Structure formats: structure tokens, C-alpha cells
Amino acid sequence: MRLEDNITMFVKNELKKTKKVLSPDDPETIKSQREDEEMFEGEDEDQRKSCREAFLKITLHFLRRLKQHEMADHLQSKIFAPLYKRELKAQLKKKFQCVFEGIAKAGNPTLLNQIYTELYITEGETAEVNDEHEVRQIETVSRKSKGPETTIRQEDIFKSLPGRDEPIRTVLTKGVAGIGKTVLTQKFTLDWAEDKANQDIQFIFPFTFRELNVLKEEKFSLVELVHLFFTETKESGICRLEDFQVVFILDGLDECRLNLDFNKTKILTETMKSTSLDALLTNLIKGNLLPSARLWITTRPAAASQIPPECVDMVTEVRGFTDPQKEEYFRKRFRDEEQASRIISHIKTSRSLHIMCHIPVFCWIIATVLEDVLKTRDGGQMPKTLTEMYIHFLVVQAKVKRIKYDGGAETDPHWSPESRKMVESLGKLAFDQLQKGNLIFYESDLTECGIDIRVASVYSGVFTQIFKEERGLYQDKVFCFVHLSVQEFLAALHVHLTFINSGVNQLEEQQTSSQTEKDFYQSSVDKALQSPNGHLDLFLRFLLGLKTNQICLQGLVTQTGSSSQTNRETVQYIKNKLSENLSVEKSINLFQCLNELNDHSLVEEIQQSLSSGSLSTDKLSPAQWSALVFILLSSEKDLDAFDLKKYSASEEALLRLLPVVKASKKALLNGCNLSERACGALFSSLQLEDCELRDLDLSNNNVQDSGLTLLFSRLKTTNWKLETLR
Numbered sequence: 001m002r003l004e005d006n007i008t009m010f011v012k013n014e015l016k017k018t019k020k021v022l023s024p025d026d027p028e029t030i031k032s033q034r035e036d037e038e039m040f041e042g043e044d045e046d047q048r049k050s051c052r053e054a055f056l057k058i059t060l061h062f063l064r065r066l067k068q069h070e071m072a073d074h075l076q077s078k079i080f081a082p083l084y085k086r087e088l089k090a091q092l093k094k095k096f097q098c099v100f101e102g103i104a105k106a107g108n109p110t111l112l113n114q115i116y117t118e119l120y121i122t123e124g125e126t127a128e129v130n131d132e133h134e135v136r137q138i139e140t141v142s143r144k145s146k147g148p149e150t151t152i153r154q155e156d157i158f159k160s161l162p163g164r165d166e167p168i169r170t171v172l173t174k175g176v177a178g179i180g181k182t183v184l185t186q187k188f189t190l191d192w193a194e195d196k197a198n199q200d201i202q203f204i205f206p207f208t209f210r211e212l213n214v215l216k217e218e219k220f221s222l223v224e225l226v227h228l229f230f231t232e233t234k235e236s237g238i239c240r241l242e243d244f245q246v247v248f249i250l251d252g253l254d255e256c257r258l259n260l261d262f263n264k265t266k267i268l269t270e271t272m273k274s275t276s277l278d279a280l281l282t283n284l285i286k287g288n289l290l291p292s293a294r295l296w297i298t299t300r301p302a303a304a305s306q307i308p309p310e311c312v313d314m315v316t317e318v319r320g321f322t323d324p325q326k327e328e329y330f331r332k333r334f335r336d337e338e339q340a341s342r343i344i345s346h347i348k349t350s351r352s353l354h355i356m357c358h359i360p361v362f363c364w365i366i367a368t369v370l371e372d373v374l375k376t377r378d379g380g381q382m383p384k385t386l387t388e389m390y391i392h393f394l395v396v397q398a399k400v401k402r403i404k405y406d407g408g409a410e411t412d413p414h415w416s417p418e419s420r421k422m423v424e425s426l427g428k429l430a431f432d433q434l435q436k437g438n439l440i441f442y443e444s445d446l447t448e449c450g451i452d453i454r455v456a457s458v459y460s461g462v463f464t465q466i467f468k469e470e471r472g473l474y475q476d477k478v479f480c481f482v483h484l485s486v487q488e489f490l491a492a493l494h495v496h497l498t499f500i501n502s503g504v505n506q507l508e509e510q511q512t513s514s515q516t517e518k519d520f521y522q523s524s525v526d527k528a529l530q531s532p533n534g535h536l537d538l539f540l541r542f543l544l545g546l547k548t549n550q551i552c553l554q555g556l557v558t559q560t561g562s563s564s565q566t567n568r569e570t571v572q573y574i575k576n577k578l579s580e581n582l583s584v585e586k587s588i589n590l591f592q593c594l595n596e597l598n599d600h601s602l603v604e605e606i607q608q609s610l611s612s613g614s615l616s617t618d619k620l621s622p623a624q625w626s627a628l629v630f631i632l633l634s635s636e637k638d639l640d641a642f643d644l645k646k647y648s649a650s651e652e653a654l655l656r657l658l659p660v661v662k663a664s665k666k667a668l669l670n671g672c673n674l675s676e677r678a679c680g681a682l683f684s685s686l687q688l689e690d691c692e693l694r695d696l697d698l699s700n701n702n703v704q705d706s707g708l709t710l711l712f713s714r715l716k717t718t719n720w721k722l723e724t725l726r
């Protein structure tokens with residue numbers, strides 16, 4: 001009888017637990033689930049597990065015989081959830097505990113927790129359309145004030161901000177390429193898997209659009225999609241996702257090749273019903289499908305507007321590294337204190353390098369180059385311009401190939417016929433795909449560029465730090481350059497080499513070999529100035545930088561072009577352009593181009609006048625005004641408090657220096673003879689989203705009542721950041 005009593009007691013206890021599981025409103029349910037998790041641990045774990053499974057099978061058998069299929073599914077999901085949660089955590093921990101900076105170095109992984117540097121994340125404005133080139137956006141970010149903005153830690157991404165009670169379902173995180181969005185989601189997932197944060201979440205399912213693109217022709221239900229990527233959910237019988245607190249991570253919206261139509265897609269509410277993948281994701285994002293789930297979508301800024309604002313509860317922006325975080329990165333990377341300090345000092349001397357270091361991947365590129373330079377040059381000169389840095393990066397990879405793969409020596413020439421051919425092929429791919437706006441490439445894209453898929457695999461194996469091969473579900477190959485800037489550099493190199501070797505300008509629709517060198521560079525400047533939103537800005541900087549770095553390209557370039565006469569003509573052409581009525585962004589990029597051409601005359605001329613106190617704004621040419629704007633925007637001190645009277649207490653000076661006022665935290669415009677006309681231009685400028693002004697002094701000016709009326713009407717209708725007005 002003792003055996004029968006034990007069996008009866010066991011069945012009664014299990015039935016009692018089963019009833020609790022099937023009563024979602026019962027407060028004991030959560031407690032019961034925790035007990036289940038604990039029960040699976042300990043010395044009798046396997047024995048207990050097999051007993052529970054046997055009882056569960058019997059219970060499920062009778063429920064299905066009674067045609068209680070929904071109840072059976074619910075029970076199966078709930079009972080196996082604690083066990084599967086442990087398995088999922090172990091799986092995600094294994095996947096994300098190691099990272100590869102920029103590349104996948106076989107056998108040399110880095111622990112994410114060891115190298116992770118906190119990123120600067122802020123609450124964003126909205127997911128507005130932003131097609132501006134990302135280098136321009138980095139420039140803007142580098143000037144943004146760090147004061148009143150709301151910063152967010154990655155583990156708090158779904159927590160409501162102070163003063164807001166609404167729950168957050170969908171977070172959209174924006175950030176330029178290489179800024180650290182993917183690593184951010186990996187750290188969030190790893191902290192959950194290691195029981196460090198967000199333990200109220202039962203399951204995290206991370207997806208990338210790179211993997212999802214491969215499935216765009218197929219149909220799935222939401223449950224089938226989860227089962228496909230996370231097979232243990234199927235084995236555990238988890239199919240009622242609405243029973244759990246689930247987070248879906250959708251990483252890389254900008255790489256999405258699915259047709260996400262938020263207006264015409266048919267409504268879908270059933271998690272078990274199959275549909276096209278684009279319809280499935282659209283309904284998930286809109287909240288029609290599994291409204292209880294939380295979503296975290298990451299994207300580059302240009303693609304953020306694909307998601308309607310009403311589908312997003314919070315927009316955040318990853319700003320990358322702040323200045324102290326840049327230093328922290330290099331001190332972690334270079335253990336030698338003296339070496340780290342030298343590298344940090346060098347980066348600070350070059351504004352363009354310092355700004356680009358907001359991007360973690362760019363810090364890694366600089367570290368790779370300077371590590372090699374310090375090793376081989378014994379205190380020699382380090383690269384100062386962006387193009388120099390990227391040429392050295394390419395040379396480092398060629399050296400690695402020669403020594404590691406070809407058995408060469410340190411003293412051998414960097415470039416072999418094979419590595420030259422490799423760079424030429426990658427350059428063509430970079431240029432062709434840049435023209436189409438593609439940052440990731442599938443086999444069909446490579447075939448269009450005339451690159452054999454097997455050859456591409458060899459390239460990714462040899463030049464891994466430049467060109468990556470990834471494998472998605474089904475082992476489909478996905479290729480990409482390690483960063484957008486690397487793709488733009490190689491695209492510029494392709495155009496440069498093509499012109500030198502054949503005289504053909506790849507940027508022209510009608511390509512002939514009759515264009516002179518002077519016309520080639522001048523037409524490239526024109527093309528960049530005409531390109532919408534600065535999409536050719538960085539490309540032009542690289543193209544002109546390659547022109548003045550022929551020595552660094554020895555061995556890769558078989559014949560050199562670029563006479564000193566052409567250099568002088570190109571410099572003068574750019575200075576003439578600076579005299580035209582260009583936007584501040586275009587002017588800044590042209591000064592960066594002059595920097596790549598090693599011409600600093602305009603800036604130095606204005607800087608000398610400023611230093612000596614002899615600057616006379618009455619006699620400044622338009623190009624000199626642009627130089628003054630460039631200098632002031634580069635100065636943190638001047639942007640803390642900008643006093644117009646230091647330059648000229650006049651309306652013309654204000655109109656010329658509006659970009660500086662807009663980027664400043666405090667503007668002293670008192671006693672500057674400003675009229676209603678100046679107020680109109682000023683207020684229009686201050687309405688823009690990237691305006692940083694908090695404190696404005698307009699006292700002792702002739703703005704009149706109409707000017708004040710205009711001011712107050714704008715204050716009522718726009719979302720100004722202005723806090724103090726005098």
C-alpha cells in the first residue's frame with residue numbers, strides 16, 4: 001500500500017501544481033513557476049525531471065482526448081518554460097560572451113564584459129527622416145552639449161523615464177554605422193543571460209535583419225519563426241508566446257530588404273497563423289501581433305523613418321564615445337601608459353581624427369594603425385589625416401597577408417600581384433554597391449560586380465579586417481565591409497586607380513578617357529557639392545587625400561599622376577567654391593578637403609589675425625568668413641559662450657556667424673545693433689532640431705515690438721531648448 005500511497009500523493013501534488021499553472025490570474029502561479037525552476041536544480045534533478053515529464057505526458061494525453069487542445073498547449077508551454085529559460089540563457093551566454101573588435105580573429109576572442117566601455121545613449125527626438133551623410137551627423141554629435149539631455153543605461157532601455165508612467169513596448173535606437181548598436185544589444189542580452197539585469201523578462205529572442213533577409217520569400221507564423229531560430233522552443237512545446245514576458249530584438253533595420261508596408265499590410269493577430277515575413281514583422285511592430293511583447297529595434301538614422309512614430313514608444317540615440325570614454329578605450333587597448341598617452345595626444349591634435357573617434361570601430365582602426373606605426377617607425381611621424389590613416393590600415397592588412405598567408409618576411413614589398421588584384425576587386429565592389437546604397441552584400445550582389453563567391457570567401461579570409469563574411473541561418477553567406485568609411489575609402493581608391501590607369505572618370509555618366517587631371521578633380525568637387533545631404537562628402541575627402549599620398553601608395557599604384565600644379569589648381573578651385581553661398585556643412589567639408597590636400601593657408605590666416613587681435617571683419621571675403629566659422633565651430637571654448645562683439649557688433653556678422661550661434665550653449669548678442677530683420681533670421685535658425693542654444697542675450701538692440709512679437713510667437717509654436725532670454 002505504501003507504493004500506492006506514494007503514487008497517489010505524487011499525482012495529487014502534480015495535479016495541484018497543474019491547476020495553478022492553468023490559472024494565470026492566481027497569484028500563486030508565479031511562485032509555483034519559481035518553485036519549478038528550483039525543483040529542476042540539485043542532485044535529483046534528472047530523476048525529478050523524468051517523473052514530471054512522465055506525468056505531464058499523461059496529463060496532456062487526457063486533455064487532448066477531452067479535446068482541450070488550447071489548455072494542453074498552455075500547460076505544455078508553462079511547465080517547460082523554466083527549463084527552457086535556463087537552456088536559452090546558456091545558449092545566449094555562449095553566443096555573446098565573446099566579441100571580435102571589427103573582425104573575427106579565429107582563436108583570439110575577447111570577453112565582452114572585459115572590454116565593454118559604456119556608450120553615451122540619450123533619449124532621441126523622433127524617428128524623423130534623416131538622409132544626411134553620417135560623417136556630418138558625427139560632426140554635429142561632437143558639438144552637442146552634455147548638460148540637460150537624458151542619458152540612458154542599456155539595462156534600463158525598457159524602463160519609463162522619470163515623470164512618465166506609460167509602459168514602453170517598442171524602443172527604436174538610432175546610431176551611425178559602427179557606433180556600437182549591435183554590441184549594445186549583445187551586452188543587454190548577456191546581462192540577462194548571466195542573471196545580472198531584467199530578470200522580469202522570461203525570454204529574449206535576438207534577430208538580425210541580415211538573417212531575416214534570407215527568408216524573405218518564405219511564409220511563417222510568429223511561433224514558427226521563433227521555433228526556426230530557437231529550436232529548443234519547439235522541442236519544449238512552447239507555442240503560446242502570449243503566456244510569457246518576451247523581448248524581440250530586431251538589429252539592423254537599415255539592412256532590411258523586406259517590404260515593410262505599414263499602410264497596406266493586412267492585419268494579423270494570431271501568433272500561429274502563417275503569412276509573409278514582411279507582413280509578420282509589420283504586424284509585430286504595429287502591435288497587432290503579440291501586443292504583450294517588447295521590441296527593441298536598432299537602425300542607422302537614415303532608415304529610422306521606416307517605422308511610423310505611433311508604433312514607437314521611445315526613441316534613443318547611441319552617440320558612441322564621449323571624450324573621456326575615448327581615452328578609456330585607448331588606455332584599455334594599450335597597457336603601456338606612455339604609449340597610450342602619446343596616441344591620445346596625437347589624436348587630439350587632429351580634429352577630424354578626434355571627431356571620428358566617437359565611433360568605436362574607428363577607434364579600433366586607429367589603434368590597429370598606430371600600434372603598427374609605433375612598432376616599425378621608432379618614434380617617427382604618425383598619420384595625421386583621415387586618408388593617411390586608411391592607407392596605413394590597408395598597408396597593415398597587406399603586411400598581415402604577406403607574412404601570415406604567403407610566408408613572406410617583414411622586409412618584403414607590401415604589395416604582391418595577388419593582393420593588388422584583391423584590393424582592385426574590393427574597390428570595384430565598394431564603389432558599385434555604394435552607388436546603390438548597399439552596405440551588406442549577398443551572392444547576387446557579388447556576381448553583379450563580377451566577383452566569384454569562392455574568391456570573395458578567400459578575400460574575407462585574408463583581408464578579414466576589411467571585408468567580413470558572415471553566415472546566417474541555412475549557412476547563407478553575407479558579406480560586408482567592416483565599416484561604412486572603409487567602403488567609402490575603397491570606393492575612392494577604385495575611382496582614383498581607374499582614372500590614373502585609364503583616364504576614365506567613374507563618377508561621370510558618360511565615361512570617356514579624354515578628361516584631364518585638373519577637370520577630373522574639379523568635377524569631383526562639383527559632384528560632391530551637388531550630392532544630396534552630403535552623401536559624397538567623405539568620398540571626396542578620400543579621393544583628394546589619395547591625390548597627395550602617392551608615396552604611401554607605392555607598390556599598389558603602378559604609375560603616379562597628380563602634378564604639384566594640379567594640386568595648386570585644385571586648392572584654388574576649392575577656395576573659389578568657399579566664396580560662394582554654400583551651406584555650413586558643405587563649407588566645413590571643403591575645409592576638411594583642403595586639410596587632405598595639405599593646404600591650411602585660409603585657416604592659418606584667420607587664426608593669426610584672431611591671435612594678434614587684428615581681425616577686421618569689414619574686409620573679410622566670403623571664403624574667410626567660412627574659415628572663421630570653421631575655426632569657431634572647432635573650438636569648445638568659443639562654443640561655451642559666444643560673444644558676437646569680439647568679431648563685429650553688426651547684423652552682417654550675425655548672419656555670417658549664425659551656424660556658430662546655433663551650435664553655442666550661450667550667445668551674447670547684446671548691443672550689436674540688431675534689427676527685426678536679424679531677429680527673423682536668428683529665430684528661424686534656432687528652430688532647427690540641432691540647435692544647442694540655452695542662453696540668449698538680446699538686450700540693447702533695436703528689435704522693436706514687431707521683433708518681440710515674432711520671438712514670442714515662435715516660442716509658443718516651436719520646441720525650443722532655450723532656457724534663458726534677456
